[in-house]
Amino acid sequence: MENDFFLQVYQVARLIPKGRVTSYGAIAKYLSSPRASRSVGYAMNAAHNQKPGVPAHRVVNRNGLLTGKHHFHSPSEMEEKLEKEGIKVKKDQVQNFDKVLWDPSVELAM
DNA sequence: CGATTGACGTACG
């Protein structure tokens, strides 16, 4: 359904498999708005208010950089969770980003 | 309704 743009972002974010990450642009692209990467990040800003708990820590920028870690309860919580899922994070930078990258417009396809 | 902001992305120098 054509829920709010925010809702779609949350839905996709929850679909991110464990040990995988995605980028704001990838989600935006999946929402038929490849240029709405900024809105995706904005949506994540409200993700804190979501009850289900959006795995925003699995969402990073195009560079695989944890740009949004500063918005978590703790700036280290993001990388800590990522490493906990098997993702290697080096100084806010996701290692093997291409390997752990989970693109909804590719994995979910169609 | 207009202006500003933001967890981005791409282009240009």
Add this chain to the structure above:
DNA sequence: TCGTACGCCAATC
């Protein structure tokens, strides 16, 4: 290769 500028989309003031 690195830094700065501009554009896009949605929400908030």
